Amino acid sequence: MFKKRSQQSVIDEWQRYQAQQAKACTNPTLQRFYQMPLMDPEVPLSEVSFVALDFETTGLDPRENEIVSFGLVPFTLRSIRPSDGYYQVVKPKCILSEESIAFHRITHSQVASAPPLERVLDELLGRLSGCIVVVHYQHIERPFLDLACRKLWGEHCLFPLIDTMAIEARWERRGWKHQLKEALGLQPVSIRLDNSRQRYGLPTYSAHHAKVDAMATAELFLAQVARHYSPTTAIGQLWE
């Protein structure tokens, strides 16, 4: 049967990848990004600078869809600093569908006046540099960013990140209760951002907005660390 690979092999792989990217990248933005050495995986969570990141996209498939806006909020285990965050609307190449306009509440005229992704990617990577990125559901931010870099510069942009949804799955979808539910074909406990937050007594926010979601993700991560880990947990243990 399939055996989950050990966290150590994840760490090893990221260290190899980082070394390789630092040598290989030719695009100046990516060069700068990868020349910043990867954080020592043994550093305790209490000493790490994090940045919560959230993309709003036109859909779920990075090959078909595009980034519409992104928000990021820096934080440490001690505190989240929302006013030091950053938010940017991006002009996609294709025309926004009516549904996604309604969903994101970003309008045509707003998008029309926004800069294209390539003009703001440098700023984005600069703000991520030196921090550990925290997202809720890695399969949006990671592939969209990677594909954007590949399309623009022909080079990959991947890095270790922390996924609060994966953490939630790890703790909530295990044990006999979950297995029983699964055996009975019942709906497993929801690990969506809002549902996860409720389990930690975190408030519900009204807006669907990249920066609000980034702040919400940061809060969720603090709550998860408080409940499941400790400030001395090594950062590498949470890398995805």
Next chain:
Amino acid sequence: MEAELREIRDHLSQHPPFDKLLDELLDDVVGNIEITYFKADSIILERGQPIHALSYIRSGAVETYHYNGELYNRLEEGDIFGQFGLLRQGKVRFPVKAIEDTLLYLIPKTIFDRLCDNDSFADFVELSGSRLKSTVDESLRENDLMTTRVRKLISRLPLMVEITVSIQEAARLMTENVVSSVLLIEPADEEDSDGVFRGDEGGLWRLKGMVTDEDLRSQVVAAGVKTDRPVGQLSDGRLITIQSDESVNEAMLTMLRNHIQRLPVLHRRRPVGVLHLSDIVRYETNSSLYLASNIFSRNSVRDLSRLIPEIRAAFIRLVEAGSNAKMIGDAMSSIGRSLMRRLIELAEDELGPAPIPYCFMVHGSLARHEQSVITDQDNALVLHDSFDPQHHDEYFKMLAKKVSDGLDACGYEYCKGGIMATNEQWRQPLAQWRRYFDEWIADPDPQRLLHSCIFFDLDAVYGEEYLVENLQDMIATKARYNPRFLGAMARNASNRRPPLGFFRTFVMETDGRQHKVINIKGRGLAPITDVIRVHALAVGSKAQNSAERLRDIEHANILPVGQVDKLQYALEFIALVRMRHQAFELRNDQAIDNAIEPENIDTAERHNLKEAFQVVNNAQNFLPYRYPYSA
């Protein structure tokens, strides 16, 4: 301001003391907030540790402790802590522990110091964190149009459409959103030019104008304009607006000066609502006194009973205008007494003059000048000692019946306990009344007193007032020297405890509809009134009104320092919650009761109510020490 900061701002602006801050100062707070999280049972602040920030509870709950480890306070969403430490040498004074998973907003000391330059903020912080006092003080000032900020009257975000939208679409959206005005906007590109603001989504917009129901009538329907035309053509681009932290008074003047009825309200440049003149009119305290004068011009019971809707409307207005409970109680009592006097006059007209002097007396809330909108009648007749039942009683029996029936027709139900002058027992000459009181005081039996304690609130409404004053004097002189009587009254005053069992869970009674409810009268108002009455009797006060009784109690110096104030605030707040509840029910055509559903009370009020109940509870605990009862 970006969306996530607005989430923070919206929460802060709902809770004291932040709700009173100028917009600019509030923005300053929001821009400097850091967020932190503590899981249940973890220590947030340890005694003596340096403190650099004020903590605001965004969600969750904490406990603070005294020096000796005793519980000092329990705080929840919207509460602040750490202010004492910040004010005194920057060291934690009361250790704090999370009792639930807790999300905190930290406000740095530099900002806190700046906020303390603001009087209302400093007052709040200085008042040992007592929200209750500041809330009550607040409501005394609240109906002042000069100090109330416009944003307080705004209840919903404005509807906004782009100027290119068709007139019909705009009208459709107005209908769908049930609003009578819509703001017109167009995309903008320069942030710093006139009228440009940043929307929720981050886009730049320029506010171009407003279209109202009247515009649709006069400029579209009457003018025969096609409804597929862009709505932008209905506005001339001129728009008068007001800032959200301006006073209501200023808003009113602006409307009057410009002959307009609606005023878009802006926070900086962002529209946050539209104020209508009727919002202000509704907010203003409407005099209820005209009602009292109106009562005396009515010539029949039926005419009087037609005033019921007006009386109820006056009550709702008073409550919604933010009047305090004492004012409302006074006004409603004046109305109730006027009504009763008129009924007696009408009865006398019919029956002819009374054969001997008499006085109509009231008990309970009407005697205390603390009447709410719906109440039953508690009255009695004190007759002159020349009373001869054979010759006189027929008259007074008729009189009592007419008054009682009349009151019932006007919405004051018959007293279920039979405390009405129609009952022979309570239609007696002064000498007999003196014997009643003498017995109650000299031979106190808690069981018997339970039913007669209502008589210890008594006041004259009509007739020879000296008859009732005689009784008031007698009670004031005798009661205080009879410790057994006071002990029995104190014992009864502790019978009904406020529903404060556990933190965050009120002990609730189940009403007929199976909702979880608190009987605010039985478990809040009555107990505190009882406590105050016992003290008042003990100091020989002749006052009937609870606030006046408290003043006499204060002068007599029998309670620990600060206790009278606390009782005052608790009484005011509990009474106000009950009145608000009843006003809400009246407005929604529901049966009026005293059953409060705690989940229908907002967080801030729940705090206050909890604090008020705690005051009552402590006051009840104090009674047996002060007035021991021996059987």
